[in-house]
Amino acid sequence: MSTRALADQPRVILRLDRHDGVYQPGETLSGEYRLEGISRRDLEGLEVSVLWRTEGKGETDTGTHALWRYATELGDWLDPRQPGRFSTVLPAGPLSYQGAIVKILWLVRIRVFLHRQKPLTVATPFQLGEVRSVGPTSGATGFDR
16 A cells, blocks of 8 residues: 555544643643544544543443534534644543553543544543552551561
């Protein structure tokens, strides 16, 4: 496949303003997205969401913190040549967590809806807060007599 053919493929570029991707509750998460290889006539809609999900044993849970939807059929003006921006104040939780049994992951997701094609989806993870390790410490078990 030629480089030209790859350049013409529709794609979404998503970038968070903070390069380290680490945020605390109450801070503002913001960023930018760009659509490439997408014409205005092919674009049906766009969705930007900030959400969390669990991974690991048991049921998968998800929660949406912020959601923006734009649809050309509703009269929303979408120009794929112009970058889009998003911004939201982050909640108190749930905090990101990387446990052995369960993980809580936060991400920004962009979904682009095109005429007669599958939606394009891009997601960028980020960390919300820090869960401190909770475990036995020296002298805290009651077994060292």
